[in-house]
Amino acid sequence: MKEKKAVDAILLLADGTQWKGKSLGCTGTNSGELCFNTGMTGYQEIFTDPSYYGQIVITTVSHVGNYGVLNQEVESKQVQIKGLVCKEFSDFFSRRSAEGSLQEYFEKAGVVGICEIDTRELVRHIRNKGAMNAIISSDILDVEVLKEKLAATPSMDGLELASQVSTRDEYIMKPDKVEFKVAILDLGVKRNIIHNLVSRGCECKVFPYDTSFDEMEAWGPDGYFISNGPGDPAATTQAVESVNRILDRDKPLFGICMGHQVLAQANGIATYKMHNGHRGLNHPVKNLITGKCEVTSQNHGFAVDGEAVKNNDQVEVTHINLNDGTIEGIRIKGKKAFSVQYHPESSPGPHDSNYLFDNFIQLLKNA
Numbered sequence: 001m002k003e004k005k006a007v008d009a010i011l012l013l014a015d016g017t018q019w020k021g022k023s024l025g026c027t028g029t030n031s032g033e034l035c036f037n038t039g040m041t042g043y044q045e046i047f048t049d050p051s052y053y054g055q056i057v058i059t060t061v062s063h064v065g066n067y068g069v070l071n072q073e074v075e076s077k078q079v080q081i082k083g084l085v086c087k088e089f090s091d092f093f094s095r096r097s098a099e100g101s102l103q104e105y106f107e108k109a110g111v112v113g114i115c116e117i118d119t120r121e122l123v124r125h126i127r128n129k130g131a132m133n134a135i136i137s138s139d140i141l142d143v144e145v146l147k148e149k150l151a152a153t154p155s156m157d158g159l160e161l162a163s164q165v166s167t168r169d170e171y172i173m174k175p176d177k178v179e180f181k182v183a184i185l186d187l188g189v190k191r192n193i194i195h196n197l198v199s200r201g202c203e204c205k206v207f208p209y210d211t212s213f214d215e216m217e218a219w220g221p222d223g224y225f226i227s228n229g230p231g232d233p234a235a236t237t238q239a240v241e242s243v244n245r246i247l248d249r250d251k252p253l254f255g256i257c258m259g260h261q262v263l264a265q266a267n268g269i270a271t272y273k274m275h276n277g278h279r280g281l282n283h284p285v286k287n288l289i290t291g292k293c294e295v296t297s298q299n300h301g302f303a304v305d306g307e308a309v310k311n312n313d314q315v316e317v318t319h320i321n322l323n324d325g326t327i328e329g330i331r332i333k334g335k336k337a338f339s340v341q342y343h344p345e346s347s348p349g350p351h352d353s354n355y356l357f358d359n360f361i362q363l364l365k366n367a
């Protein structure tokens with residue numbers, strides 16, 4: 001395998017701090033919101049998750065690239081991140097089934113990365129100061145020029161991004177034996193979510209982010225799924241409108257991540273930008289209905305306002321984060337609608353949260 005020569009690279013944060021390292025992926029300059037993921041594995045799933053669209057990801061796991069890439073381990077058709085920051089980046093991969101190197105994969109996708117960074121120090125920095133924009137460059141080393149480019153990078157606050165990742169055309173995914181029809185509102189849906197529904201007998205029709213309720217309803221679905229997705233949930237106004245109509249008609253509804261935030265908004269609950277978000281594979285969540293803890297996979301930088309939920313008698317909290325009390329799940333009283341802030345399909349461990357998909361199927365059966 002040919003090895004690309006790493007050159008000097010720089011990471012500049014919006015607070016002015018500079019971090020020096022070596023290039024990886026494309027030689028160039030990219031900017032975006034800087035956030036960290038604490039998962040020990042699953043880098044390709046992270047890089048292709050549309051909810052990370054436009055972001056620069058720091059991995060706390062120190063070795064990245066060492067198991068290469070495999071076409072089936074993707075959450076969408078393309079790489080969604082703008083940049084990667086890590087400690088050790090490897091061109092070489094030692095998994096026999098791998099189809100290529102992460103380096104080549106990033107070169108094709110235009111990802112500009114930086115390695116040999118002290119990611120423990122950098123993550124502590126972000127933890128203390130909060131998420132912020134940053135720029136990585138391996139071709140412009142003049143900090144003044146980078147500062148200007150960084151200043152022109154939009155803030156995640158208020159940013160509408162579903163339109164950038166949603167499907168343009170409707171499409172259908174279905175099992176051999178169809179039991180239910182589910183309309184998916186695609187705000188940046190992950191492949192695994194569709195798979196979870198199809199494997200439970202759902203014919204899924206995936207609709208673009210701005211599809212109206214009437215257009216989806218014309219297909220005659222038994223229920224609705226509101227997907228995950230990038231950007232500020234407060235900017236996804238069309239989705240909130242569609243969810244309102246779904247609630248009016250009391251159709252079964254399940255939302256994940258962005259879908260959770262949209263369901264909250266449709267009930268008058270605001271969302272806010274978190275200090276640095278939850279991104280990793282082992283976030284502890286308490287299920288308030290069963291009293292059990294779940295180990296969950298998360299990726300969100302916004303959350304629903306806990307105080308507003310307390311004062312809203314239509315909305316019942318079903319799941320809370322055990323670390324910081326964030327609302328991680330709700331259901332709507334008297335309706336067939338519920339949502340969670342995390343990604344149940346990939347939760348490992350004894351408290352498998354696939355039951356959430358089963359709960360949705362139950363709602364479809366009873367409707």
Ligand SMILES: NC(=O)CC[C@H](N)C(=O)O
Nearest residue numbers: 228229257258300301302
């Ligand atoms: N995974 C998601 O759907 C993320 C939702 C939203 N973009 C957030 O950052 O909170």
